[in-house]
Amino acid sequence: MFQQFTRAAAGVILFACGGLSITSCYAGETSDITTPAGEDAIGRSTRAALQGNGKLAASVLQGLPRNHFAGKDIVYRRCMLQRFHAKAKPPARPEVGDPFVSDVLGLYQTYWWHALMSPSDRDTYGRQLQRDLSTLLGEPNPIDDWNVLDERVARELRARGYYSQLGNTPPLRELMVWRKQDSSQREVQLPERTYPVKLEVLNDFVTRGWSAYARCDRGSNGGWATDERLFAVGPAFPQGLDSEAFRTSLLGHETQHFADLQQFPTLQPWELEYRAKLTELWMSRDSLHFLLGKFNSDQGDDQQVPHLFANKRVMRDLQAYLTANGVRCSREDLFDVAPDQLRAAAVEVLNRDTRVREYAASLAGTRPAKPGQ
Structure with a gap:
């Protein structure tokens, strides 16, 4: 699911599940069904938002009359047009109950809004955020090292009873803040082996980050992995922690990251996403077509948006593998391929990728660590 990678002081963080929708009920909205044109506009809007372009995300919706949308789609359209229309003002x-937390969130939302309204100037707004946060911390001069700055902000938030995740989730600086966190141990079966992981489930959020803000909370990141444990955003899984969505798109996806960070620590963000998405497909049953549909519709050519770039590579490589092995697949979304064949292909493409990386490491005179070492 998408496009999120950050290097923070605590280690390498990879976000996933940005495409998950949070199911809600909206009183007073029509129960009619959104038209195909409306669904297409919603898809193009959310893709633009996830690539850091709020103005484009709103303009796509503005170009289609309201009567093409229904239910939560009307609510999304209304919010996006209000937040990102051409004459909108910063938030x-x-x-949120604590002055310091309110100040931090206010600075980030202002930064997000400006960066989403003017993507070409996002670096300028990032430097302004750096200056503003330094001032808030009482520093006479800007803290130039983002890792140091993030750590200082996180420490202040924790002292006030809030957990947080900061860093860089391309293309924007990240801030997630929550109040509750529960720990457990899980055993996750990956294509290659069973992996034990520590899991933290997060709830009672103040903010679920820029990708949620950019989409008016239509969806959010589902979690991330560090070199020590997995983190799951509880509200991103309304069907619960026993659902297939949680098992595949959080546990499977993030545990694959966890294993890959040990075996191939120099992988690029999109390469990590590529391998994790293949694992998702291998694990999926009821959600297989949902994942294929998302991977097929949410594609991109920019490596700085890792999830969308990885989606394109996954669909391309699966189709090439299936065709080379005599499996007829005429649809771009691969819905015409038998589920068992699709899952088997996902494993083979993943294993091939592993072999290529192990061979490249041997030629370079390095030896990748085996999972679990």
Whole structure:
């Protein structure tokens, strides 16, 4: 699911599940069904938002009349047009119960809004955020090292009873803040082996990050992995922690990251996403077509948006493998391929990728660590 990678002081963080929708009920909205044109506009809008372009995300929706949308899609359209229309203003400082937390969130939302409205100037707004956060911390001069700055902000938030994740989730700086966190141990079966992982489930969020803000909370990142444990965003899984969505798109996806970070620590963000998405497909049953549909519709050519770039590579390589092995697949979304054949192909493409990387490491005179070492 997408496009999120950050190097923070605590280690390498990989976000996933940005395409997950949070199911909600909206009183007073029509129960009619969104038209195909409306669904297409919603898809193009969310893709633009996830690539860091809020103005484009809103303009796509503006170009189609309201009567093409229904239910939660009307709510999404209304919010996006209000937040990112051409004459919109930066958001007001939010009130979340603690002045420091309110100030931090206000600075980030202002930065997100400006960067989403003017993507070409996002670096400028990032430097302004750096200056503003340094001032908030009482520093006379900007803290130039983002790792140091993030650590300082996180420490202040924790002292006030809030957990947080900061860093860089391309293409924007990240801030996630929550109040509750529960720990457990899980055993996750990957294509190559069973992997034990520590899991933290996060709830009671103040903010679920820029990708949620950019889509008016239509969806959010589902979790991430460090070199020590997995983190799961509880509200991203309304069907619960026993659902297939949680098992595949959080546990499977992030545990594959966890294993790959040990075996292939120099992988690029999109390469890590590529391998994790193949694992998702191998693990999926009821959600197989949903994942294929998302991977097929949410594609991109920019490596700085890792999830969308990885989606394109996954669909391309699966189709090439199936065709080379005599499996007829005329649809771009691969819906015409038998599920067992599709899952088997996902494993073979993943294993081939592993062999290529192990061979490249041997030629370079390095030896990748085996999972679990």
